Structure formats: structure tokens, C-alpha cells
Amino acid sequence: MAEAARKADAINALQALLGERLSTSAAVREQHGRDESYHPAQAPDAVAFARSTEEVVAIVNICADHGVPLIPFGTGTSLEGHVAAVAGGVCVDLSGMDRILKVNAEDCDCVVQAGVTRKTLNEYLRDTGLFFPIDPGADASLGGMAATGASGTNAVRYGAMRENVLGLTVVLADGRVVRTSRRARKTSSGYDLTRLFVGSEGTLGIITEVAVRLYGIPEAISAATCGFPDVASAVNATILTIQSGLPVARIELIDAKSIAGINAYSKLDLVEQPTLFLEFHGTEDGVREQAERFGDIAAEFGGGGFDWATRPEDRNRLWEARHTAYYAALAMYPGKKGMPTDVCVPISRLAECIEQTQRDLVESGIDAPIIGHVGDGNFHTLLTFDPGDAEEVARCKAFNERLILRALAMDGTCTGEHGIGMGKMRFLDAEHGEAVGVMRAVKLALDPNNLMNPGKILRV
Amino acid sequence: MAEAARKADAINALQALLGERLSTSAAVREQHGRDESYHPAQAPDAVAFARSTEEVVAIVNICADHGVPLIPFGTGTSLEGHVAAVAGGVCVDLSGMDRILKVNAEDCDCVVQAGVTRKTLNEYLRDTGLFFPIDPGADASLGGMAATGASGTNAVRYGAMRENVLGLTVVLADGRVVRTSRRARKTSSGYDLTRLFVGSEGTLGIITEVAVRLYGIPEAISAATCGFPDVASAVNATILTIQSGLPVARIELIDAKSIAGINAYSKLDLVEQPTLFLEFHGTEDGVREQAERFGDIAAEFGGGGFDWATRPEDRNRLWEARHTAYYAALAMYPGKKGMPTDVCVPISRLAECIEQTQRDLVESGIDAPIIGHVGDGNFHTLLTFDPGDAEEVARCKAFNERLILRALAMDGTCTGEHGIGMGKMRFLDAEHGEAVGVMRAVKLALDPNNLMNPGKILRV
Numbered sequence: 079m080a081e082a083a084r085k086a087d088a089i090n091a092l093q094a095l096l097g098e099r100l101s102t103s104a105a106v107r108e109q110h111g112r113d114e115s116y117h118p119a120q121a122p123d124a125v126a127f128a129r130s131t132e133e134v135v136a137i138v139n140i141c142a143d144h145g146v147p148l149i150p151f152g153t154g155t156s157l158e159g160h161v162a163a164v165a166g167g168v169c170v171d172l173s174g175m176d177r178i179l180k181v182n183a184e185d186c187d188c189v190v191q192a193g194v195t196r197k198t199l200n201e202y203l204r205d206t207g208l209f210f211p212i213d214p215g216a217d218a219s220l221g222g223m224a225a226t227g228a229s230g231t232n233a234v235r236y237g238a239m240r241e242n243v244l245g246l247t248v249v250l251a252d253g254r255v256v257r258t259s260r261r262a263r264k265t266s267s268g269y270d271l272t273r274l275f276v277g278s279e280g281t282l283g284i285i286t287e288v289a290v291r292l293y294g295i296p297e298a299i300s301a302a303t304c305g306f307p308d309v310a311s312a313v314n315a316t317i318l319t320i321q322s323g324l325p326v327a328r329i330e331l332i333d334a335k336s337i338a339g340i341n342a343y344s345k346l347d348l349v350e351q352p353t354l355f356l357e358f359h360g361t362e363d364g365v366r367e368q369a370e371r372f373g374d375i376a377a378e379f380g381g382g383g384f385d386w387a388t389r390p391e392d393r394n395r396l397w398e399a400r401h402t403a404y405y406a407a408l409a410m411y412p413g414k415k416g417m418p419t420d421v422c423v424p425i426s427r428l429a430e431c432i433e434q435t436q437r438d439l440v441e442s443g444i445d446a447p448i449i450g451h452v453g454d455g456n457f458h459t460l461l462t463f464d465p466g467d468a469e470e471v472a473r474c475k476a477f478n479e480r481l482i483l484r485a486l487a488m489d490g491t492c493t494g495e496h497g498i499g500m501g502k503m504r505f506l507d508a509e510h511g512e513a514v515g516v517m518r519a520v521k522l523a524l525d526p527n528n529l530m531n532p533g534k535i536l537r538v
Numbered sequence: 539m540a541e542a543a544r545k546a547d548a549i550n551a552l553q554a555l556l557g558e559r560l561s562t563s564a565a566v567r568e569q570h571g572r573d574e575s576y577h578p579a580q581a582p583d584a585v586a587f588a589r590s591t592e593e594v595v596a597i598v599n600i601c602a603d604h605g606v607p608l609i610p611f612g613t614g615t616s617l618e619g620h621v622a623a624v625a626g627g628v629c630v631d632l633s634g635m636d637r638i639l640k641v642n643a644e645d646c647d648c649v650v651q652a653g654v655t656r657k658t659l660n661e662y663l664r665d666t667g668l669f670f671p672i673d674p675g676a677d678a679s680l681g682g683m684a685a686t687g688a689s690g691t692n693a694v695r696y697g698a699m700r701e702n703v704l705g706l707t708v709v710l711a712d713g714r715v716v717r718t719s720r721r722a723r724k725t726s727s728g729y730d731l732t733r734l735f736v737g738s739e740g741t742l743g744i745i746t747e748v749a750v751r752l753y754g755i756p757e758a759i760s761a762a763t764c765g766f767p768d769v770a771s772a773v774n775a776t777i778l779t780i781q782s783g784l785p786v787a788r789i790e791l792i793d794a795k796s797i798a799g800i801n802a803y804s805k806l807d808l809v810e811q812p813t814l815f816l817e818f819h820g821t822e823d824g825v826r827e828q829a830e831r832f833g834d835i836a837a838e839f840g841g842g843g844f845d846w847a848t849r850p851e852d853r854n855r856l857w858e859a860r861h862t863a864y865y866a867a868l869a870m871y872p873g874k875k876g877m878p879t880d881v882c883v884p885i886s887r888l889a890e891c892i893e894q895t896q897r898d899l900v901e902s903g904i905d906a907p908i909i910g911h912v913g914d915g916n917f918h919t920l921l922t923f924d925p926g927d928a929e930e931v932a933r934c935k936a937f938n939e940r941l942i943l944r945a946l947a948m949d950g951t952c953t954g955e956h957g958i959g960m961g962k963m964r965f966l967d968a969e970h971g972e973a974v975g976v977m978r979a980v981k982l983a984l985d986p987n988n989l990m991n992p993g994k995i996l997r998v
Contacts, residue, residue, distance in 0.1 A: 422725060456724055509727055
């Protein structure tokens with residue numbers, strides 16, 4: 079059967095299954111083919127709004143029978159074109175799978191449907207004394223965060239999704255449903271399928287449920303900002319903090335330009351200088367001790383006094399400002415599209431990597447803010463351009479490529495937390511060499527017809 | 539070609555490659571077909587002593603050309619028959635690959651050849667102020683520990699191998715060499731091959747190099763023992779400790795019988811009662827605070843006063859005794875073989891699981907000590923039997939099966955840290971259901987001829 083006829087048949091079958099929850103409207107399709115990055119929208123042929131794992135199975139079976147690609151969709155907040163329907167097909171929108179299925183407070187874990195967002199989960203947990211720490215800028219869904227291998231500001235202390243997903247329910251390309259792990263904290267029972275699906279970006283299956291670790295809200299939390307004379311000083315203070323084993327919960331670099339953006343976007347009045355946003359978690363005494371030790375380190379590098387945010391509402395305002403830094407930066411360049419870079423290097427190379435990157439920005443005539451989860455060796459520059467300006471686009475892409483090769487030369491990675499999507503596929507070989515062949519073998523073993531989010535991570 | 543002729547040809551080719559480092563002596567073969575458990579030795583046809591990744595590649599190529607199985611071997615301290623040559627073949631002994639290749643002190647990581655043991659690494663690190671925390675009882679090789687997904691007493695604070703391996707160099711079934719990851723602390727770049735090979739027990743490839751995280755030796759360390767009136771009280775004190783978020787570095791249950799064994803084997807004079815071995819890591823103030831908080835919890839459950847081991851030599855004696863507890867327990871039953879159980883359950887179910895297990899021991903007429911990494915929900919009973927006594931063997935096996943099904947019913951795992959090997963293959967389906975199909979697909983994709991440690995983890 080011709081492709082168009084197969085697709086039409088599949089869409090008819092899906093309509094019979096889902097009724098109004100199958101949409102082919104141009105607006106809905108367009109919205110589901112685009113994420114928050116510069117990658118051009120590529121609309122799917124239809125959008126299926128799923129409500130349960132069983133429905134996802136039925137959708138997958140229909141699409142598989144008709145050879146139609148499937149693209150899972152959470153909140154659409156990815157940054158490398160993960161949701162673009164490069165070969166058309168059916169977008170499976172999981173945002174309606176928004177139930178929190180079980181909170182096991184006594185084991186500090188919970189199970190949620192894939193569409194639950196991180197903020198919804200934390201609001202739900204408020205009375206339990208527990209929280210879920212992984213916090214990418216966006217209020218992303220847990221399914222999407224697992225699929226992308228997301229992290230955020232707390233990763234330096236609590237790890238990324240990789241360390242915090244306990245198990246997943248996944249619908250495979252052939253409609254089988256697997257649960258990757260049970261709830262024990264530790265296991266040596268067979269291959270680690272949980273970690274195989276974390277970061278697989280929908281290319282191996284569709285995540286429908288996510289079990290994650292939770293943490294007790296620390297007895298004491300204190301947040302502060304600390305200004306530095308230049309980015310290098312802030313980074314060097316960070317490196318020494320990490321190397322000395324100080325268990326900071328958050329340590330984020332915001333350069334002067336980003337501070338300006340944040341001030342405007344979040345109505346704050348921070349001094350426009352390279353700044354670390356910090357948070358310490360622990361007991362009252364422990365937090366005080368950590369802050370004092372960090373203060374000594376900061377002083378060595380010319381760091382100004384702390385500006386404390388002691389009240390919860392001030393703390394929240396600070397971190398909300400940090401989380402919207404991407405949007406704040408975009409807002410400084412009206413009409414432009416964002417291309418956030420995302421390299422991560424061993425912490426010993428971080429100062430050098432950022433310094434070379436700053437020099438490259440100047441030499442390339444690119445005006446871009448730098449922010450970063452510097453405690454992990456991970457930082458972003460936000461490149462912005464006018465999509466109609468081919469020269470500007472090419473200049474930004476060339477800069478990003480140089481940045482990635484610089485990070486790889488330092489034994490780093492092309493993406494610390496955004497994933498490969500379609501935007502970084504060409505760097506996979508440079509980063510992994512022969513290992514890409516192993517990834518491809520795994521992909522083909524689980525999705526022989528390349529129907530699961532095709533055209534992402536690797537070429538088949 | 540007939541199997542015997544193919545094997546003979548392969549062995550000739552290996553002899554040409556390795557000279558005296560290829561052994562076919564009965565004693566060497568016998569020793570390499572046996573681990574530390576009850577599983578009967580199954581000797582390989584030959585043992586190849588490799589010195590480099592390149593040599594492992596050459597060995598793998600020769601074996602693959604001749605359709606001969608390959609079994610990697612580190613220190614032979616596995617506990618589920620991992621090294622038994624169930625289909626004959628060539629054992630690749632990696633103990634000669636014992637070089638520490640690089641210590642990146644400023645990034646808290648290092649790269650070692652697979653044959654380096656945990657004690658060798660920590661001795662080497664002594665002057666750097668860093669240490670490697672994963673400590674199974676045996677002085678195992680890091681390659682073996684990665685392959686098994688090992689953990690030990692520090693996992694409650696520092697995680698298991700899964701969390702601490704940064705990257706691996708692996709020789710695949712077709713002789714390709716892959717490096718699974720670079721040195722950045724965080725990455726979202728493609729499938730997580732590192733975690734795929736951690737715990738794969740040689741069935742997907744042979745690990746030849748291991749990069750692991752290191753940690754700064756804490757400013758203050760204090761260890762203590764604390765006695766309890768019964769096992770349930772010790773376990774309940776542990777559960778509350780974990781649930782209250784107290785960051786204990788070690789919290790180990792040793793029952794009265796195990797204490798008797800340890801006293802005899804390690805020449806100690808601990809009171810023969812259920813005891814927790816504890817260790818606190820942190821700053822001077824932090825450690826004091828943790829100990830006080832634990833003291834309050836212990837007192838609630840009738841825990842006796844701490845017996846502190848403040849001097850490093852006393853601390854080392856205590857943990858050395860804990861690490862040799864398996865041998866100490868075996869020594870209590872001369873002439874018997876050991877079948878250590880290894881379930882792990884969510885911590886909220888731990889007291890119940892241990893209580894039912896104690897009752898089952900009594901009802902089964904089995905005399906067995908219980909020890910456990912209780913902070914992780916993981917505990918062992920050491921079943922011992924006379925291999926010639928079929929009734930006793932059957933009784934122990936039936937007990938272990940009931941224990942595993944009990945743990946699975948509590949959403950736990952059949953193995954917290956020992957792995958599947960050949961001993962637990964029949965529980966894989968019960969634990970993972972459909973997910974075993976995914977494991978099998980991955981196995982066949984990477985090792986289509988089933989030459990890499992066949993007969994382990996899963997049937998192909």
C-alpha cells in the first residue's frame with residue numbers, strides 16, 4: 079500500500095479508537111511538531127491524546143500494523159527538535175496521563191504517569207515532607223524528563239534523571255509492555271533496562287509510567303547569591319568548592335548579561351555582575367558550616383559577600399528567576415530564535431573551556447549570555463539568531479560546533495542534559511566512535527522497522 | 539568442523555599468540571571454573587592470561603572465528619557460578635591487567651585496567667586524599683565488580699558500581715573495542731551503554747578498563763557497634779534512620795550467630811547479640827551530630843550504647859571483620875559449601891521480610907546466620923550444606939526459592955548485589971516478566987552466536 083494510504087488507514091483506525099482525542103487539525107499538528115528551540119516545526123500527520131498505557135499499546139499496534147512512525151510528546155519543552163515529525167507519523171501526546179499513581183512516603187519513592195510535570199508532583203508532595211529534586215528550566219513532564227535524561231540545578235547534589243529513575247513502564251515498538259525494574263533501591267538482576275530507556279528519547283519505546291526517588295525536605299535550606307569580578311573567578315570558586323567535597327545542593331553560574339535579562343524578565347534588581355546562585359541543604363548547623371566554608375573559598379577568588387534569601391518566598395523567587403533564565407535571555411533578543419548550547423566537561427577543565435568559549439564569542443561577533451550548572455561542569459550559552467539571516471544562522475552553528483569539539487577534546491560531552499534529538503546527531507560519532515554501532519544494534523533489536531521517533535539520536 | 543577440532547584449533551592459535559600465558563593444565567582450568575559459592579566447578583578448555591585490551595581483542599577474534607565460548611575471569615570471587623564454563627571454551631583471566639592507568643585527582647576519578655582490585659586501588663590512592671568506596675566482601679577486581687554490579691557496605695551513602703562507574707572499555711563479541719562514555723560527570727548523549735555493560739556479567743562483552751568515581755576521604759570518620767535485643771529492633775532502628783534522611787555512610791546488621799563467627803574468625807570479642815556496625819562520614823561537627831541523632835533512634839528500639847572505634851586501626855579491624863563475615867560464617871560449618879542468599883526489598887518491607895525469613899529458617903530446620911546491608915534493604919543468609927546430602931541441598935534450595943518469591947512479592951529483587959550468574963536464571967522471568975524479552979533481544983543483537991559467557995543471566 080502506498081504510504082499516504084497506509085497513514086490514512088491508520089488515522090481512521092485511531093479515530094475509531096480515540097474519537098475526539100485524535101486530532102488532525104493543522105494548529106494542533108503544528109504545535110506538536112515544534113519544541114522550544116530553533117529547530118523548524120515538522121508537524122505529525124495526527125496527534126493522539128492518550129489516557130492510559132493500554133491506549134498507548136493500542137495506538138502503537140495500529141501504527142506498527144500500518145508502518146507509521148510514532149513520536150511521544152510530553153510538554154514540548156525539549157531543546158534539540160526531539161518532537162519534530164521528520165518522517166511524519168502520529169504524535170502520542172501523553173499530557174493527559176497526569177495521575178500520580180502511588181507515593182510510598184516510607185520508601186521515599188513514587189510512581190506517576192508520564193504526563194505528570196515536575197511542579198505538579200512537588201505540589202502534590204507538599205504535605206509529605208518529601209520533594210523531587212530534578213528541575214530543568216521548564217515545567218517538563220516526568221516522562222519527557224526520563225526520555226531526555228534531564229537534570230537541572232539540583233543535580234550536583236541529587237543526581238540527574240539517570241540516578242533518580244527507579245523504574246519505567248514502557249510500550250515497545252511491537253506493543254509489548256515492560257516494567258524495567260522493581261522498587262528495591264539496589265539490584266544486580268539482569269541488564270539495567272531502566273538506564274537503557276532513560277535518555278533514549280522515544281527511539282526505543284514510549285514511556286508511560288515513571289517511578290522516581292524522592293528526598294526528605296532538608297531541615298534547613300539556605301540560598302544566596304554571591305557576585306564575582308569576572309566569570310573565571312566564579313568558575314574557579316566553583317571548582318574548588320566541588321574539589322573540596324563541600325556538599326552544595328546548588329551552585330549555578332549566571333553571567334552579567336544573563337543577570338540583566340533576569341532582572342528585566344523576573345523584576346529583580348540583582349547587581350549586573352557574574353554571580354553564583356547557591357543553595358545549601360542540611361541541618362541548621364550543617365548548613366551554617368557549609369556556607370562558612372564556601373564563604374572562605376569565594377573570598378579567595380574576590381567573591382563579594384553573600385546576599386541571603388532566607389525566607390522561602392525570596393528563595394522561590396530566586397530559583398524561579400533562574401529557571402526562567404532561558405526565556406529571560408530569549409526576551410532580550412526579540413524576534414530571534416534560541417540555540418542553547420549544552421556541553422559538559424570534567425570540572426578540572428571547566429574554567430579553561432569557558433574562557434576559550436568567551437574568547438570565541440567575542441571573535442565570532444556573537445552576543446550571548448552564559449549560564450551553567452557549573453558544579454557538574456555543564457554550561458549553556460544562548461545563541462540567538464534571525465532564522466531568515468543565513469549568515470547569522472551559519473555563524474551560530476559554526477560556533478556551537480567549535481564549542482562541542484572543544485568539549486570533546488577535553489573528554490567532555492556534546493550534551494550534558496538536553497539530549498541529542500535531531501540537533502546533535504552529527505556529533506554522536508565524534509563523541510562515541512565505535513560505540514555508536516552498539517547503540518544502533520540495540521535500536522534495531524528493539525525497533526527493527528525504525529518507527530519509534532525516527533531521525534533522532536542516530537541514523538539507522 | 540566438529541566442536542572438538544574447532545576448540546583444538548582455537549587453542550593452538552591462542553598458544554601461538556600467548557605462549558606460556560595460555561594454560562590447559564587441569565589444575566589451572568579447574569581453578570578457573572569455580573567461584574566462592576556452592577556451584578560445582580565447570581572447567582574451561584583453556585585459560586588465556588591477557589595483558590592488554592589488544593590481546594583480549596586477539597583472543598576474542600580467535601575464539602569467534604572458531605565458535606568457541608569466552609568466559610572473563612577476575613578474582614573468581616563471584617557467588618552465583620558466574621565463571622563456570624557451562625559450554626566449555628576459553629577463560630580470559632584478566633588479573634594480569636593490573637595497571638592503574640590514570641588518577642585524575644582534581645576530577646575525583648580514575649581509570650584502571652580490569653584486573654586491579656579494590657584494595658590495590660585504595661592502597662595506591664592513599665596519598666591522594668581520595669578513596670574508592672565500593673567494597674564487596676572479597677578483594678574483587680574492578681572489572682569483575684563492574685560486570686556483576688557489585689556493591690557493599692558503603693552503598694547506602696555512595697551508591698553501588700552502577701552509580702560509580704563513569705565509563706568502560708569493552709571488547710565485543712566481534713572484536714570491536716568500545717569506550718562507553720567520556721569523563722564528564724553528566725551526559726545525555728545517546729544510549730547509556732555504561733549502565734548496559736555494568737551488571738552484564740560478561741554476556742555482552744569483556745570489560746578491559748574501568749573508569750570510576752573517587753571521593754575525598756572525609757575530614758572525620760567515626761565507626762561504632764551498637765547492640766540490640768533482637769534483629770527486629772536493629773532493623774527497625776535502621777529503617778527509621780534511613781527514613782529520617784540521616785546520611786549514614788555504613789549501617790550493617792550482623793546477627794548473634796554471625797557475631798560468634800566473626801569473633802572466632804577475626805579474634806574479636808564482640809558481645810554475641812544482634813548488632814549494627816555503623817560509620818559516619820563528614821566534618822567533625824557533622825559526624826558528632828549524626829552519631830547523636832542515631833543514638834536517639836537506637837535508644838527508642840532498645841539499642842545499647844555505642845562501642846566506638848575511634849582509632850583508624852580499630853576501625854579497620856572492625857570492617858575487615860565485616861568483610862570476612864562470609865568466610866567466618868563458612869568456617870563455622872566445616873566441610874560444608876555456602877549458598878548465600880541476596881534479596882533486596884523496599885526498606886519499608888525489610889523488617890517484615892527478615893522476620894518471615896527467620897521464621898522460615900526455624901521451620902525449615904536450617905541453622906544460618908543473617909547479615910545485611912540493611913540501609914539498602916539488602917540482606918544475606920548464609921545457607922550451608924554438605925553437597926553429598928541431597929535432602930539438605932534440596933531443603934536449602936527450597937528455602938532460597940521461598941525467600942526470593944517473598945522478596946518479589948514485596949516488590950523487591952532476587953539479587954541486590956551478587957548477580958544472576960547461573961544460580962538465579964530461573965528467577966529472572968518471575969522478577970522481570972516481559973522485560974526479559976528485551977534483555978534477550980539486546981543479548982542477541984550484541985552476541986548473536988552466544989559466545990560471551992553463555993548460560994549466564996538468561997537463556998538464548
